[in-house]
Amino acid sequence: MSRELTLRIYSAIVMVAVVLVATWLGGMAFRILAGGIGLLVYYEWSTMTRLAEKSIRGHAFGWVSMVAIVANLLFGSPDMTVPLFAGLVLTAVLPALAGRWSWWQPSGIFYSGLSAISLSAIRGEDQLGFAAMLFVFAVVWATDILAYFVGRAIGGPKLAPRISPGKTWSGAIGGTIAGVLGGVGVSLCYFQTVDLWVPFVAFFLSVAGQIGDLFESFIKRRFGVKDSSHLIPGHGGVMDRVDALVFACFAAFFLAVGFSAVGMGAVDSLGAFLFGF
Template identity: 55%
Template sequence: MSEELRLRILSAIVLGILVLAATWFGGVYFALLAAVIALLVHYEWTRITGARTLDPEAFWSGWAAMALIAFDILAEQGMDAWNEYLWMAVAFLVLYSLIRAKNRWNPAGVVYAGLTGVSLAEIRGDGFTGFIAMIFIFAVVWGTDIAAYFTGRAIGGKKLAPSISPGKTWSGAIGGAIAAVICGSIVVLSYMKNVSLWIILLALVLSVLSQVGDLFESFMKRRYKVKDSSHLIPGHGGVMDRIDGLVFACSGAFILKMLLSSWNHGAGTFILGAVSQ
């Protein structure tokens, strides 16, 4: 085993333990994890785009907005009276950044990173259902990622998006989606008596979103000609490199909840209801 592979495995184990422990305990522990992830993702986004030197006004207004978002995630308990004003300030900063930005990708980073942190925190919530919902999303995203890699290598075939990520294939995408349904169903069966069609459809949708998120990050790196989003994780690159699929999957689940909050059965009760805690 090479030193690089050993480092990748060790980093993955340590990170996996930390993430699962925070997910299990929930509350302030997971809120802290969500806030840190959001801030690190925004840091890497601005690093990729070179915002600090090329677009300083958008850079600093973006960081001000992210600071408010992180504060909201951490102080969600007991600050409802201030929530409206805080998000008005975030909207103002994003709008200011959008108007003053030399590169529109820089204010977009606030949305990308901020929505990630908020979605993670809201999905997990404080109850056990939120824990299961978060584990369900982890299982779908990780199952998609692992199965897509090995299925694509074993079967090969037509490329999924050769101009963005030449290594990805349609066979890998399909294999990843199948694995997502299986992994998600196993998690659901630990909590419910059966797996409904809604759960299967939800797992498929989140798997597709996860793969779109992976492609999106590949597009960003290719656009700005960088290999890794950063070098924060030994042997793995950056946080964005590791959670690109999770960003779109958890954000998609949160948006589904917002749009379909009146859906009171099947997947609606399981995942959308969990976000309501």
């Protein structure tokens, strides 16, 4: 076994252990994990898109915004996190409209800030949130693993050759089926029966995760980088590891918010949204 592969395996074991322990503990431990992911994602985003070169003030505003979002996530009122986040993104949009900042600036705050917020919101504070987070993990990880192996085994037409030449339609379909089965499997561990709502949500999150993977590939290709950073030995950067996860979390977050907004039911938490029907 090569040194690089050994390093990759050890890094993966440490990452999975940290994530699962924080997920099990919940509360402040998971909020620290979510906030840390948000800050590291912003670091990699700003580095890849060269925000400091385009506007020092914009770059500084981005960091102040992310620190404010994460600080409120850790110590502030949960009811104020989303309004604070929305206000900071809209504030960053104004200089972008005036041409003084790059549009990559507000996009980075949105992507990084929502990564932290949606992760924290899904986990919540109760055991239903723990089940919901495991549900998302199962969908994303099963999709990612099976998409790779099915795509390698079957091959066929490329999914998005200009963005990610290695991905195929067979891998995407195989990964989606695996993601749905993974989500249903987690649900069956907690409940005796599974409503049709569960595989529908799993399907939606699986597709969203694959879009997230393609989105990061697009950014890296756009700016000519191979990895988002070298923070994780053998794996590249944090964005390289969480691109699918955060998009799946975005999808779950917006599903819950949308469901409540149209008056179709009261949702106390994202866990209740995923498993409460």
